[in-house]
Amino acid sequence: MIDIKSLPKVPEDAVAELLNELLRLIPNDSTTLAKFVATGNSTYLSIPPTLKLVKVAANRIQDTELREMLEPCLNILTKDTGSDACEKIERAHDALLAFNFDNHFVDTQDSKDFDQVELSTDERSELQDLMAKARKLTSEASFLSGTHKRKMNYWISKVENELFKEVVGFQAFLAMAGEASGLVRKFGDDAKPLAEAIKTARTITEEKVDGYKQIPKEEAPKQIEDKTSGE
Incomplete structure (x- = not known):
């Protein structure tokens, strides 16, 4: 479980770090998240609180458009398979990357x-x-x-x-x-x-x-x- 105090102060950076953590925790296969958690494995038990934490961090983002882009990506349910969850997480990463590039390059x-x-x-x-x-x-x-x-x-x-x-x-x-x-x-x-x-x-x-x-x-x-x- 990630220590909240160790997260970056910038919400976008905190979301990116939590997304990476979720990719580490969730196996990319056809098993549902509910089944992973039901095993009682400490790694899989960290999935639900990390999902909650990334949503909290995303809600702190000031840019309305980015928040709206992330919302469906972070709607990860226990009935989702690991593959489905990882796909949503990758889409969230893409949204963050596009946002950062826009801010950096767009006049x-x-x-x-x-x-x-x-x-x-x-x-x-x-x-x-x-x-x-x-x-x-x-x-x-x-x-x-x-x-x-x-x-x-x-x-x-x-x-x-x-x-x-x-x-x-x-x-x-x-x-x-x-x-x-x-x-x-x-x-x-x-x-x-x-x-x-x-x-x-x-x-x-x-x-x-x-x-x-x-x-x-x-x-x-x-x-x-x-x-x-x-x-």
Whole structure:
């Protein structure tokens, strides 16, 4: 069991350290966490308190977006297998890494140019309708597993939350579009109606991002004259 006093004072660093500890404690196999704990092994008995501790540390993080990204990753249940738990922990690590890279490399002006969108009332209404459609298609998609549906709905919710803000963040749309693209690669035509609704939402928003508006549209390739015609 980790000594709380030994944890870093910065919440993000404490979460990272606790995630590493969980990866050390949890075997990456098909056994459920409940069965591990039931063995009475001292290592496995440390899993539940460490899970509680990492959630407490995550709640101390000031950045709302990072907290929201970590929340589903840290929703690790005793019925989860070791493999499932480790996958969630790795996703949490990825979220922390992305957050740290953003803070280190992103210029304030770049953030304004490429991640901030001002939308009209009509545009917000259209985007909310598209999100409702995407959520309905996700719910009705028999080819999607429960995990895939939860993951897709998570990103739809992130976008819906952005639509209530005065200045909308574009990165949530990009993440949602990336998730939809992954579904098309995995499930093919079955996932295309969902992906199309999400692509439309991303396009509407992208056209309002200042930095993207400054990027010239790709010119159509020039046609090469066919000099053999008429010969």
